[in-house]
Amino acid sequence: MLEANNLSIERGGRRVLSDVSAAFAAGEITAIVGPNGAGKSSLVLALAGLLDPVGGAVTLDGRSIHALPPRERARMLGYLPQDTDIAWDVAVEQLVALGRLPHGDRGRDEVEAAISMLALEDLRHRPASRLSGGEKARVLLARVLAGTPEWVLADEPLAALDLAHAKALTEHFREIADSGSGVVLVVHDLAVAMNCADRVIVLSDGKCVATGTPADALTQEIIKRVWGVDADWLGKPGQHALVIRRP
Amino acid sequence: MNRAAVIFAALLVVLVPISLLAGRVWISPIGAEGTANAALILMELRLPRAVLAIVIGAGLGAAGAAMQGYLRNPLADPGLFGIAPMAALGAVASFWFGLASSSWGVPVFALAGAALAMALLAAIAGRSVSDGRAGAGGGIALFTLAGLMIASLAGALTALAITMAPSAFAMSQIVMWLNGAITDRSWAEVWIAAPLTLAGIAVLMLASRSLDALTLGEEAARSLGVDPRRLLFLLVVGTALTVGSGVAVAGIIGFVGLIVPHLVRPLTDRLPSSLLLPSALAGACLVLLADSVVRVLPLVTELRLGIALSLIGAPFFLWLLIRMRKGRL
Numbered sequence: 169m170l171e172a173n174n175l176s177i178e179r180g181g182r183r184v185l186s187d188v189s190a191a192f193a194a195g196e197i198t199a200i201v202g203p204n205g206a207g208k209s210s211l212v213l214a215l216a217g218l219l220d221p222v223g224g225a226v227t228l229d230g231r232s233i234h235a236l237p238p239r240e241r242a243r244m245l246g247y248l249p250q251d252t253d254i255a256w257d258v259a260v261e262q263l264v265a266l267g268r269l270p271h272g273d274r275g276r277d278e279v280e281a282a283i284s285m286l287a288l289e290d291l292r293h294r295p296a297s298r299l300s301g302g303e304k305a306r307v308l309l310a311r312v313l314a315g316t317p318e319w320v321l322a323d324e325p326l327a328a329l330d331l332a333h334a335k336a337l338t339e340h341f342r343e344i345a346d347s348g349s350g351v352v353l354v355v356h357d358l359a360v361a362m363n364c365a366d367r368v369i370v371l372s373d374g375k376c377v378a379t380g381t382p383a384d385a386l387t388q389e390i391i392k393r394v395w396g397v398d399a400d401w402l403g404k405p406g407q408h409a410l411v412i413r414r415p
Numbered sequence: 416m417n418r419a420a421v422i423f424a425a426l427l428v429v430l431v432p433i434s435l436l437a438g439r440v441w442i443s444p445i446g447a448e449g450t451a452n453a454a455l456i457l458m459e460l461r462l463p464r465a466v467l468a469i470v471i472g473a474g475l476g477a478a479g480a481a482m483q484g485y486l487r488n489p490l491a492d493p494g495l496f497g498i499a500p501m502a503a504l505g506a507v508a509s510f511w512f513g514l515a516s517s518s519w520g521v522p523v524f525a526l527a528g529a530a531l532a533m534a535l536l537a538a539i540a541g542r543s544v545s546d547g548r549a550g551a552g553g554g555i556a557l558f559t560l561a562g563l564m565i566a567s568l569a570g571a572l573t574a575l576a577i578t579m580a581p582s583a584f585a586m587s588q589i590v591m592w593l594n595g596a597i598t599d600r601s602w603a604e605v606w607i608a609a610p611l612t613l614a615g616i617a618v619l620m621l622a623s624r625s626l627d628a629l630t631l632g633e634e635a636a637r638s639l640g641v642d643p644r645r646l647l648f649l650l651v652v653g654t655a656l657t658v659g660s661g662v663a664v665a666g667i668i669g670f671v672g673l674i675v676p677h678l679v680r681p682l683t684d685r686l687p688s689s690l691l692l693p694s695a696l697a698g699a700c701l702v703l704l705a706d707s708v709v710r711v712l713p714l715v716t717e718l719r720l721g722i723a724l725s726l727i728g729a730p731f732f733l734w735l736l737i738r739m740r741k742g743r744l
Contacts, residue, residue, distance in 0.1 A: 238637070242639050247635070253487075255629065256687075257685055258686055262686060
């Protein structure tokens, strides 16, 4: 169990998270949603152990992750940043293998498994500069998976992806959760959170305002309160669409 | 050892004998006449000079590769840390105060300058490097700016020292020395530079996998278990040892750290760790070759090595900029 307990974070002298408590379960997809500036990225960074709290703590199976040595923490928590600018024109296979750095080995089997899971076999020798947005997103997720982390923490992994690639990546996250790992995603699209997540955490102004199943956390009332819009859910479970009412 | 390292090691094996034989006095590898003089020239002039060229080139090449990996920028150069200009300032101070007459005067002052640059970098920027609260990328950016400011300050103080030199002789000594050369160097300089440079390269090698992680950005690198403070420490110490010792015995030799990683990169998988050893070997080849060429050029006085490498390096830098504009880099 990954938990944030009364977590408070400051960045650039500004309080971005205040007293946030949330629990994340292995084998589930948890979506973190909220308006811009709500603290979603800060929460996922803190869960990855990359931001030190000014109050509270993040614990993994009861142990504070801030007390863990960086490499040990990295072996358990795989973090996928929002924007990854790949500095050098490295081939896909080498990029995926970077996921083995915390383990200090080449991990050929794990790298192959990640390449296979994300269907990157045909791209393994392709340089990063020649990847499309969707291919790059798959490669970067494969890099995280090559480290065989117990947790995958991704900051807006679906941003800038077209519909087909977003759907494919979402299915990969489901596979990862079904394999027993915990998946935490920051998403903007509430329909994705509603249809694909097992649990949802709604943040607003650095505070946790709702948590629970998608149906419980993304009610019309909460959407109105947090995003300031009147909206209706249409469709059936797993295929919901959010429609904003005209004034 | 990767393919690029093998290529440049082989090239070095070819260049060393050529460098030993080439010069104003050409030494025949099979000739018997003048054997005693030839042996003296080889052992006391050419060999220490060749070893020094290899050592300095290796240090600059490795430091350049590490710096480009750290700053994730193909235009980065070891000079950006301000260590080389501070080492040069230290050496200039030894000339200014008339302490350069002993063989240890200049190197000791230059190494003190490099150490001072290290301390300043640690004091100004070390605390800012991603402590978990700084913004992403803010640490390295601030650190780079700190290095540039130190370089700028050292440059200004060096210019001041030249304009206020106590004598015309001291001024001439400073200017000549700043242009960089390994003419008339002896085994004494080799014994100063070689251990420090080798130690520096070893320190940079310790940072190689962390530099690989930086390929994905600072945040991703930290998520892979990279400790930014340890990485910065290794980079500063490694650069100070390699570049500082090079400046201490040869003056400013620019552009090697910039050019060499570019020559090597296409021969590797482009990860920084694959670049360090081949860059060290390629740097050794470049400086050894350049020093051999300046020796045999038919000029009244020998062209300074630093000037020769800048004459090659500056157009190369412009070519890189043009390629970057065209998006080919």
